[in-house]
Amino acid sequence: MAKFYDVSLSIQPGMPVWPGDPLVSLDLISRIEDGENANVSRMSMGVHTGTHVDAPFHFVAGAATVESLALDVLIGIAQVIEIDRAVGQITADVLRGATINPGVRRVLFKTRNSDLWARGETRFQKDFVALSEDAALFLVDAGIQLVGIDYLSIAPFDAGVPTHVALLTRGVVIVEGVNLAEVPAGMYRMICLPMKLKAADGAPARMVLEAM
Template sequence: MKRLWDISPLVAPDAPIFPGDEPYALRWTARLSPDCPVNLSALSMSPHVGAHADAPLHYADGVASAAEVDLHPYLGPCRVIHAIGCGALIRIEHLAHAAADLPERVLVRCMQRADTVWNPNFTAYAPETVAWLAERGVRLIGLDTPSVDPASSKTLDSHQQLLRLDLRVLENLVLDDVPEGDYELIALPLKLAGACASPVRAVLRSL
């Protein structure tokens, strides 16, 4: 059987989130009892908690929501490239060693261990790296930190590159145990009407 790597963090009340985001919360609306045959729960959370796919609507108006994005970029051949300890930004030189015959999906492992508490000093993508990947046919990029832009950014230059180049993105992945190499990615967003992002259960499968 093909091996699966679950690259999604646990979604829980203490999951690290951007300051101001809505944390995950669960409440019970019904519980098993002599008068009730089921447990029923209700959830509230930002769609950016845990592993998630930003929709273009997250960084522009009048563009696709999570329910409207093409699903093709989120499913198919993928390369995991290690750039562990590369610093504040993923630059072209951090990826060049694995750039031959890139598939349409590239995930970058920046960390030995994904953060389990909020850390504003995470690694993001340099915008020129996003453009360089797009020039090589990449349609989706991802990483094991909260955002493709630094936490302090007000211009979101890498997100704007995604918009300009029509790329998709996965953030908050867990690549701790994933060797560098090629896989099949499965990380479909939910069909959430009007949402700026969607949680995903991201997995990699051996080829």
């Protein structure tokens, strides 16, 4: 029987968001208990909430927006790579010591960030593990087409632009906020489908891994 992992964060009020982004609001505006025919909810949040995909337009003026991202990149074989818990930043040197399997085009990094999701941490953490610019360029040179990370940014809190630009200007899709707490390192069939938001710089996504 196939083993599936839903690595999407549940969208809910009180979840951590990037500082300055809108907080999540999810309210019932029509209730059966109040005599209405149906329950109807209203949601308000930023497009980079929870598990989400960054489009090139997020950091590159005039670049591709999220609805135009190629499905053959968002669906396919991915490798979950577990990074040693002592690592505070994923650099090119760290990646040289990791094993990216031959032919892999999608990588998801499991770091100590995943502990935050496992314990239900609701406060935003600035000291999350992220990729340096040289790590991003290393992945580009390795032919990676999609990279995911287990916190709300692929880049360090205080140096967000270089890593994002290094990836997005070279056509690499970024997935952030991936919950890998229960996922062992290894190879998976991945489906990552962002909401089809017209002309948006990103979108929340439902992401599922199937063990191989």
